Amino acid sequence: MQLGKPSRVEDEKRIQQAVFLAVEDGVIEEGDLIGVINVYFVGVDRLENVPIELETREVNIVYRTGGGIVRKKLSVDPFGYRRSANASWEVIIADERKEVRYGEPEIIKIKKIKIPKNTITYPMCIMRHAYGSFVDLYSDLPPRKVEEDRFVNYAVFLPIADGEVNRGEILGIINLYAVEVGSLTKVKQWMDRWLDEMGEAFAESDWPMW
Structure with a gap:
């Protein structure tokens, strides 16, 4: 989140804080990776200000194993992606009974979901459980890159009322989008090519367009 007065989408923003939803007591240390956000470039101008010179960052990947919490230092290279216009649905189904x-x-066990390589996920907010909504997916396996196959077998569930989640009940739905991963320079080339194609389409069309 950005401190201060909200700014327009046309303005540059500097995010300095994050709202973190804890599911148990613990300690977050400086340098820990707590999440990833997708930054979409929008507008009708050339993307002259796309930050293509970002540097590799050193972060701590934090995950749980049978022996406890593991912190592993990792180098993260800047990258971008081009997302498919089409998606598939995956239903999130509780695989245990839990009072909420x-x-x-709460972390609730779900029927295992495979996320194929080069795929990103988005929640579909039109369907949720009567007692709350899932806010994230969770795995008890070490994190993997977008370019690798992944599995998730837990959901982070935020209750809006006291109640009970039973095995076999739907907690929500996620969209699975295929992506093509590339460098930020490649992303800029994709967007500039798209703007050229859109400009040609408008130039050849009869106005008004409906």
């Missing part, structure tokens, strides 16, 4: 209480996030 209003406002207290």
